[in-house]
Amino acid sequence: MAQPARAIVIGGGIGGLTAAAALHRRGWEVTVLERARSLEPVGAAISLAPNALRALDVIGIGDEIRDLANWQGDGGLRTPGGRWLSRSSAEAAAARFGGPLVLLPRTTLVARLAALLPPGTVRTAATATLADPGDTARPARVSAGGEELEADLVVGADGINSRVRSALFPAHPGPVYAGFTTWRVLIPVPGAEFASHETWGRGRIWGTHPLKDGRVYAYAAAMTPAGERAPDDEKAELVRRFGDWHDPIPAVIAAARPEDVLRHDVHHIARPLPAYHRGRTVLLGDAAHAMPPTLGQGGNQAIEDAIVLAHSADDLAAYTAARLPRTTAIGRQAVKVARLNMARGRAVVAVRDTAIAALSKAGPALFLRSFDGIADWRPPYASEQAHADRR
Structure with a gap:
């Protein structure tokens, strides 16, 4: 055989x-x-x-x-x-x-x-x-x-x-570097009720989406030099860049711990x-x-x-x-x-x-x-x- x-x-x-x-x-x-x-x-x-x-x-x-x-x-x-x-x-x-x-x-x-x-x-x-x-x-x-x-x-x-x-x-x-970096979180956000959305600003975007398991997946991107990182932590960086955007974005950031936030430069x-x-x-x-x-x-x-x-x-x-x-x-x-x-x-x-x-x-x-x-x-x-x- x-x-x-x-x-x-x-x-x-x-x-x-x-x-x-x-x-x-x-x-x-x-x-x-x-x-x-x-x-x-x-x-x-x-x-x-x-x-x-x-x-x-x-x-x-x-x-x-x-x-x-x-x-x-x-x-x-x-x-x-x-x-x-x-x-x-x-x-x-x-x-x-x-x-x-x-x-x-x-x-x-x-x-x-x-x-x-x-x-x-x-x-x-x-x-x-x-x-x-x-x-x-x-x-x-x-x-x-x-x-x-x-x-x-x-x-x-x-x-x-x-x-x-x-x-x-x-x-x-x-x-090669695409010119921007991304952040991602997958967390529970108590009391969150919203429609899936992506938000486009100037050189920055944010997306927030509920998952079937009850958690929220959020991602963000911004134009930054390659290799740049927050001087404190990436949650604080999200607050600086997106903390004044529309609901539920501030609540999602607030619900995340610094260790929940993943950051990666984008290459293609x-x-x-x-x-x-x-x-x-x-x-x-x-x-x-x-x-x-x-x-x-x-x-x-x-x-x-x-x-x-x-x-x-x-x-x-x-x-x-x-x-x-x-x-x-x-x-x-x-x-x-x-x-x-x-x-x-x-x-x-x-x-x-x-x-x-x-x-x-x-x-x-x-x-x-x-x-x-x-x-x-x-x-x-x-x-x-x-x-x-x-x-």
Whole structure:
């Protein structure tokens, strides 16, 4: 009896675990090597659009994740003083894209993905190095903890500072600073009742969203020099930058402890890679196409990558052909949105806000328009998978 094909996934984040689950579902023997001591993810929450939820349908957990949707009624875009520039609703989003938008803790998604894998698949505290990308005549090789492993496929899902990417494309300049930093909190806020919203100021934005588990996910961003940090703590920095914005922003900041506030500078891959594969080794997620978070598509595109990769694992050129143009276009759109919502000039911001309000009165909210061509994506082999599941 022939041995199953073997894959090694370097990186146990959302993209890596989705790839592992999708490959396992298609009969591959998979090992996930994660350098951290646990699978606890960096970051607070993740927004999943209908495109990613359809991808998760392929591995059988889409409906389970959809059940976590909690965006009800009106939401939209506001000014720091509280005026609504644009309003939308969960119903409008579902009608436009054929499904809901779901916001959930990253830990929930990571745990559910990991549960799809056989015991022993994930090895934590395992720092891995690509020793040889392989080719048609020889397997790829990975070094991890003094051990050398061979595989028919190596998946580089090791994030924005990917060592696999550097090994495959050493001449590529890698990620660059996007010009702004972000803060995130995921906390209970007693008595908080509000509509999901994002608020755009001058060179600053804030978003506040209730989760189904009763907690509140909030994020903020501001134009700052790379590497800058608060002189005291990041909660105090949020008070300085956003403490006089509309409700419920001051209450959310007040409910957070300094240790609840995560801060990270934003980097992205401005120059697309020449390909997402070389030999038997492939890149996905931030390792391949890190993008600003302004469309909320980083994790969504990693999930798409993983599902397409599992289908194209025997033809990595087809994977590159399917994924590189799409993710490059979405990354560029995210950069354009960042320039819009992080604009700082008083006159530019006034024109921006007036235009958003006018456009939203004339048709679908800007929030929904920005997802056209993105959220309506469907897996290339969903019907094939559904047929296989019925057998």
